[in-house]
Amino acid sequence: MRKWSLLAGLLLVAFTVAFTAWPAAAQGQGSLAVVYDVGGRGDLSFNDMAAMGADRARRELGVMVTEVESATTADFLPNLRALARSRQHDVIVGIGFLIQDALTTVAQEFPNQKFALIDGFVDAPNVLSISFSDHEGSALVGALAAMTTLEAGGDTVGIVLGIEIPILLRFEIGYRAGVRWAVDRYNELHGTNKQVRVLHTYTGAFDDPARGKAATEAMLAQGAHVVYAVAGGTGLGVFEAVEQAARAQGRDVGPPFAIGVDSAQDWIAPGFIPVSMVKRVDNGVFAAIEQALAGTFEGGVLQLNLAAGGVAASSLDMLDVFMDEAVAAGKMRPEERVARLEGARAAREAVPPSAWEALNELDQLIRSGDYEVPEALDRETAEYWREVLSN
Amino acid sequence: MDPRPGDDQAAESSGAADRRRVVRDAAGTAGQVLLAAALGLIIGAVLMEIAGYDWTRAYQGLWLGAFGDPWSVADTLASATPLILTGLAFGLCFRAGYFNIGGQGQMTVGALAAVVVGAYIPVPTPVAVFLVLLAAGAAGAVWSLTPAFLKATRGVHEVISTIMFNWIAFYLALYLAFYSLNDPQSAERTVRVLPGVRLAPLLAGADATAAIFIAAGIALALYWLLWHTPWGYEMRVAGLNPSALRYAGASPVWTINWTFMLAGMAAGIAGATQIIGRPPTYALYGDLSNLGDLGFDGIAVALIGRNHPIGIIASAVFFGALGSGARMMQIMAGVPLDMVRIVHGVIIIALAAPEVWSIIAKSLVRRRAARTEPVSAQAPNSPARR
Numbered sequence: 001m002r003k004w005s006l007l008a009g010l011l012l013v014a015f016t017v018a019f020t021a022w023p024a025a026a027q028g029q030g031s032l033a034v035v036y037d038v039g040g041r042g043d044l045s046f047n048d049m050a051a052m053g054a055d056r057a058r059r060e061l062g063v064m065v066t067e068v069e070s071a072t073t074a075d076f077l078p079n080l081r082a083l084a085r086s087r088q089h090d091v092i093v094g095i096g097f098l099i100q101d102a103l104t105t106v107a108q109e110f111p112n113q114k115f116a117l118i119d120g121f122v123d124a125p126n127v128l129s130i131s132f133s134d135h136e137g138s139a140l141v142g143a144l145a146a147m148t149t150l151e152a153g154g155d156t157v158g159i160v161l162g163i164e165i166p167i168l169l170r171f172e173i174g175y176r177a178g179v180r181w182a183v184d185r186y187n188e189l190h191g192t193n194k195q196v197r198v199l200h201t202y203t204g205a206f207d208d209p210a211r212g213k214a215a216t217e218a219m220l221a222q223g224a225h226v227v228y229a230v231a232g233g234t235g236l237g238v239f240e241a242v243e244q245a246a247r248a249q250g251r252d253v254g255p256p257f258a259i260g261v262d263s264a265q266d267w268i269a270p271g272f273i274p275v276s277m278v279k280r281v282d283n284g285v286f287a288a289i290e291q292a293l294a295g296t297f298e299g300g301v302l303q304l305n306l307a308a309g310g311v312a313a314s315s316l317d318m319l320d321v322f323m324d325e326a327v328a329a330g331k332m333r334p335e336e337r338v339a340r341l342e343g344a345r346a347a348r349e350a351v352p353p354s355a356w357e358a359l360n361e362l363d364q365l366i367r368s369g370d371y372e373v374p375e376a377l378d379r380e381t382a383e384y385w386r387e388v389l390s391n
Numbered sequence: 392m393d394p395r396p397g398d399d400q401a402a403e404s405s406g407a408a409d410r411r412r413v414v415r416d417a418a419g420t421a422g423q424v425l426l427a428a429a430l431g432l433i434i435g436a437v438l439m440e441i442a443g444y445d446w447t448r449a450y451q452g453l454w455l456g457a458f459g460d461p462w463s464v465a466d467t468l469a470s471a472t473p474l475i476l477t478g479l480a481f482g483l484c485f486r487a488g489y490f491n492i493g494g495q496g497q498m499t500v501g502a503l504a505a506v507v508v509g510a511y512i513p514v515p516t517p518v519a520v521f522l523v524l525l526a527a528g529a530a531g532a533v534w535s536l537t538p539a540f541l542k543a544t545r546g547v548h549e550v551i552s553t554i555m556f557n558w559i560a561f562y563l564a565l566y567l568a569f570y571s572l573n574d575p576q577s578a579e580r581t582v583r584v585l586p587g588v589r590l591a592p593l594l595a596g597a598d599a600t601a602a603i604f605i606a607a608g609i610a611l612a613l614y615w616l617l618w619h620t621p622w623g624y625e626m627r628v629a630g631l632n633p634s635a636l637r638y639a640g641a642s643p644v645w646t647i648n649w650t651f652m653l654a655g656m657a658a659g660i661a662g663a664t665q666i667i668g669r670p671p672t673y674a675l676y677g678d679l680s681n682l683g684d685l686g687f688d689g690i691a692v693a694l695i696g697r698n699h700p701i702g703i704i705a706s707a708v709f710f711g712a713l714g715s716g717a718r719m720m721q722i723m724a725g726v727p728l729d730m731v732r733i734v735h736g737v738i739i740i741a742l743a744a745p746e747v748w749s750i751i752a753k754s755l756v757r758r759r760a761a762r763t764e765p766v767s768a769q770a771p772n773s774p775a776r777r
Contacts, residue, residue, distance in 0.1 A: 067721065072681055073676050078466045085596075098680075102671055163677055166578070204569055
């Protein structure tokens with residue numbers, strides 16, 4: 001026993017001596033740090049989009065990139081502090097609304113450190129709050145959903161969401177507005193008086209496909225033709241439910257259809273996702289480090305809307321890029337690529353041309369400022385718009 | 392080594408030999424732990440080398456992130472705080488021969504109770520903190536008493552019932568966090584507890600609060616209970632030999648309830664420390680993400696701490712160090728969190744292996760004894776009945 005403890009003691013001493021010295025900091029062109037949301041890398045959605053932006057900054061600006069994932073929400077604060085304390089990063093970017101509390105605290109503690117926050121707002125001169133016009137992008141896919149339903153003689157669409165945070169209310173009301181706009185346009189063109197009902201469910205999770213699936217099955221049972229998944233990993237259950245429902249009717253292509261979110265998710269259930277609402281979180285991350293390096297960084301809000309390329313309806317070109325990402329992340333085998341792309345193309349063709357026309361027309365109207373999509377960031381406003389848009 | 396029989400000072404030197412043996416055993420255990428840790432670190436290094444990461448830098452990060460500066464030490468202690476308590480929740484029951492897998496649920500209801508009392512009952516600070524801890528402890532105790540009662544009266548296996556109670560607690564908390572305790576301004580979490588019950592950081596810019604003293608105090612109190620009171624003696628006897636407890640005239644029903652109640656209290660207070668003792672949110676997230684899997688982690692903490700309150704404190708600090716070090720492993724060496732977790736898993740398994748092995752060996756011995764001695768099969772919680 002004595003021999004053992006002596007040996008162990010020696011090991012401990014060696015370990016301590018070896019690892020106490022702080023290593024010299026590597027000096028690069030600049031440095032970007034990213035703190036991911038809970039759920040982290042590999043969600044094929046929100047966080048992976050942020051990582052894409054960091055990769056682009058590494059390639060195009062030659063910056064060093066430090067990435068930190070957070071195991072729980074309690075890790076946000078120490079993760080941000082550890083990065084700020086090292087004083088090595090030109091800007092530290094927090095990903096996601098949930099990190100807002102922690103970032104508010106750390107921005108006060110380190111007033112000389114630049115921060116950026118995706119999807120939240122911190123009122124401090126050293127924080128760039130990056131906000132996306134989720135309502136505009138959601139209106140586009142809402143118009144497509146409504147037209148698809150109407151052309152098939154249906155009257156119901158759905159939206160399955162994650163946790164009821166302000167950002168998601170913005171998605172929901174934008175989607176409802178797009179549906180309403182398309183229905184009004186359809187009635188005007190055809191001289192009819194049709195209506196489309198929008199079902200919504202907040203599942204309370206961003207990482208629970210089972211709940212997404214259950215919510216979607218309930219919507220399909222009520223006659224929903226298209227279901228929009230705004231729920232990170234929970235959305236994978238939406239895709240599964242829609243695909244199963246179609247296959248049960250002997251179809252390899254929708255209807256019913258699902259709509260993806262954040263990244264171009266069209267490839268995940270090929271044949272059943274005609275479009276995704278792409279949120280260019282990557283552009284937000286890139287803008288933060290670009291501004292910090294150029295010396296143009298100022299606190300305040302950077303609004304990335306449809307016109308600025310912050311949000312968009314996915315295209316096949318975009319899909320190509322995201323499939324590269326998925327292959328690189330090991331989420332898709334390279335040999336599946338062609339088949340999945342074909343599936344996505346088939347889903348696009350299964351949606352009536354008039355739905356694409358409506359989407360493109362609304363896109364132009366929003367860009368030109370001729371149509372303003374209502375925005376809701378709290379329950380009360382959301383309740384008001386639900387009422388207004390369904391009458 | 393042993394005192395020679397017939398020696399004049401036999402009694403005295405036998406006492407000294409006892410002390411020497413205790414010291415030698417402790418040194419032996421410590422040596423075993425450190426060697427296991429070293430083995431875990433080496434395997435982790437090999438894994439990181441194969442995956443193409445700079446493992447020397449990663450371990451430098453692990454060390455610096457855990458103990459490199461005062462803030463790191465404070466973060467380590469902050470992460471250790473709830474683990475001490477959930478570790479006790481498992482370890483205490485284990486000492487008495489029961490498997491309490493319900494720490495997670497007991498912690499969850501404790502956190503709920505902390506939010507309710509902390510947010511809605513305006514009383515002066517020291518009283519308020521005490522009330523919150525009391526409520527959380529009581530909630531955890533109530534949550535563990537039902538499985539204990541079912542075990543004692545109906546023979547329902549505690550592993551099954553405590554796991555089920557985890558799910559009940561989980562969905563109850565989800566429901567309440569979204570519909571009843573929800574902050575209208577910020578729908579992703581519950582209302583915050585009042586400023587008066589929020590424990591302040593011990594060191595500006597770090598997460599550790601007085602909650603660490605609460606957790607350590609409870610661990611010491613339970614140590615005293617186990618080894619210096621008749622109740623604790625009965626608990627330990629129940630764990631070592633349930634039949635002996637019955638022959639001695641003590642009531643197993645009473646022991647089960649009492650043990651589970653204390654364990655539930657510890658886990659409940661763990662929930663409270665995450666709410667009132669962890670800046671900056673001071674609320675429960677709607678998806679319970681600030682509780683994480685701390686209740687389940689407590690099982691590993693207890694196993695590595697050899698189910699001894701003092702060992703559990705050390706083991707929880709070790710887990711806290713791994714958690715805190717994970718940060719710098721990512722920042723300094725660019726090792727992704729998933730890889731960090733694999734390395735941590737290897738280290739934890741290496742440390743837990745001796746204890747797990749001894750549990751299996753003990754259970755085998757008991758089973759064999761039960762087979763040869765049918766009388767002992769009468770004991771309500773003998774492995775033979777399981």
